[in-house]
Amino acid sequence: MAEYKGIKGFKVQYLDQDPVPTVAGWSAGGNLATARDFVGGAGTQTAALCYGGYTQTPTYQAITEEYNGSTWSPGGNLGTARWNLVGTGLQTAALAIGGESTPVPAFGVQTEEYDGSTWSPGGNLNTGRVRLGAAGTVSAGLAFAGYTGVNTNVTEEYNGTAWSPVNPVNTARHNISGCGTQTAGLAFGGTPVAGATEEYDGTSWTSVNSMNTARQLMGGAGIQTAAIAFGGTPPPTGTGATELYDGISWTTSPATLGTPRSLAVGNAGTQTAALGFGGYNGTSVVNATEEYVNYGEPNTFENIGQVWYNGTTKALKFTDETFSSAWATGGNMNTARAYLGGTGTQTAGLAFGGPAPVATGATEEYNGATWTTVNPLNTARFNLTGAGIQTAALAFGGYIDPGGASAATEEYDGNSWTSSNSMNTAREYLARAGTQTAALGFGGVPPITGATEEYDGTSWTNSNSLNTARRQVAGAGTQTAGLAFGGDVPPFTGATEEYNGATWTSVNSMITARRLLGGAGTQTAALGFGGLSTANTGATEEYDGNSWTTSPASMSTARSILAGAGTQASALAFGGEAPPATAATEEFTITGTKNIKTITVS
DSSP: OOOHHHHHOOOOEEESSOOBOSSOEEEEOOOOSSOOBSOEEEEOSSSEEEEOOBOSSSOBOOOEEEEOSSOEEEOOOOSSOOBSOEEEEETTEEEEEOOBOSSSSOBOOOEEEEOSSOEEEOOOOSSOOBSOEEEEOSSSEEEEOOBSSSBOOOEEEEOSSOEEEEOOOSSOOBSOEEEEOSSSEEEEOOBTTBOOEEEEOSSOEEEEOOOSSOBBSOEEEEETTEEEEEOOBSSTTOBOOEEEEOSSOEEEOSOOOSSOBBSOOOSSBOSSEEEEEOOBOSSSBOOOEEEEEOOOTTSOBOOTTOEEEETTTTEEEEEOSSOEEEEEEOOOOSSOOSSOEEEEOSSSEEEEOOBSSSBOOOEEEEOSSOEEEEOOOSSOOBSOEEEEETTEEEEEOOEETTTEEOOOEEEEOSSOEEEEOOOSSOOBSOEEEEOSSSEEEEOOBTTTOOOEEEEOSSOEEEEOOOSSOOBSOEEEEOSSSEEEEOOBSSSBOOOEEEEOSSOEEEEOOOSSOOBSOEEEEOSSSEEEEOOBSSSBOOOEEEEOSSOEEEOSOOOSSOOBSOEEEEOSSEEEEEOOBSSSBOOOEEEEEEESOOSEEEOOOO
16 A cells, blocks of 8 residues: 555755754864963853963963964963963953962962953952962953962952952862853862862852862853863863753763863853863873864754755755764784884785884785785885885885984885985974875974975975974875874874965864874875874874864774875774784775765756
8 A cells, every 4th residue: 555655755854054963072173372281261162362371391471372263373462471370251351360470489469451462450369379260251250269378268359440359169279160250150170179069149159069070170161050161180181071060950961072181271162162272181281272062952953864955055955874984904914013104095005114123124015905025115214104006105204223314215116116316304203195206295303393395206395394393293185285184293283284285274183182193085085093192092083174073983903103094985004003013904994975965966
């Protein structure tokens, strides 16, 4: 019997905009120019301010940077370089409150006001302190708790000119976070490590439900009835945990920071559009910026197999139900090794060089199932890189022991290696893009460099340097459309840059800052995988020419100092340090086509 749906068809939704993802999440934004922690911050996700802080050189900073939703640019310096301060307000009307400057000890009483270009002195706090919390605006500010040599519960209100003491918080503490307004403030977390939360009504503080994860040194944003908290410690290396407050209780979000950290900034953004920047990852200060977006109602959420008509773009669309991505185990290399070079495709890969356990020229070819040992490099070395395909490859740079950094270049014809003209700058830990006759080499050490060179099949020519000099970087793409991502500045970074054949342009960073990673693909469809962050990782990210997204697929063997080859949809990872050095090979495959699709009639 015929069904009604078969006769009449089925209902197609009519929407003014495409559905949005079903979950909230953090994504990478533009990196700060200066990595630092214990900074002050203010503003919104698309118009934020970062000022002061500590670079651990050790140096207190007066630097101010302004964020436009994608990149940071210089603003006016603070009048007093300091760290352990707190901030509140907007990008064009912010407060910098308290903090520590030199000479020490100096529990700061100073307040400065920012007008969008310059800082000017404001009224002093009555109680000088560091690591305090804040809320409000330039003309109606709130400062609470902090450290004066002991934990304090002091609260003060600012009227745009002077601070006045008011009723104290109930729990004395420092390393606290806050948000909201002068008459509806919120204080949460702090040292001693706690999840204690208090609400301020313009007169007094009331203790309310605690956070789910007790912590200190975290970031926060929002208002008293819709707040967000993220990052902080414990654990010792910092957490990426995110919680949302609705005016009654805290709920743990499934979204976590891509770079777990403490000392992250607060008071930038809202609960549904927050910004986290700077901080400390347990090893070093970071410059990573991350943006939080929560797609709440009244948006329509994506469903697999969903079909709708977009009335704005006049297009019939659907969500792909066949898309998936995964890593699968491939055949092991004959020689387990890290610090190697690699190139080619998933079914025709090439591995060369590396220590096993000393410098080697060993070369192997992969056929999609097994590796075969072939003729070695003429110059045994490690920390090198390569470009091209299995039958027309290029190996360059690296480290010769003894001898140091190398500029040696060799060409492979599918049978043997032939020495060619050397690079202009000898270096190791560099990255590559391109082919045997049109290659690109960039980054490396010593010293840490952004130097870029182009190879024409015969010789190397210097080009414009990377904007961020770094070593242990990954690369993808071609000589005229190259991509550089990750690496070590130090600290390690997620900074990403695109090359147009002449100059590099900084674009959105990776979600997880890391070094010694593998890369594959093109400038508009790249893959970054593995590497070393706070530990070896198998995490995989995909780049679409605009931003990075975390792939649900992760390598089975977490590792760094590995090699990569292939495309974004069909990549190859091999070798590396797990530890110890590994011969493991893994193949990454994307099945189907990603994201929302438009139905076309041919």
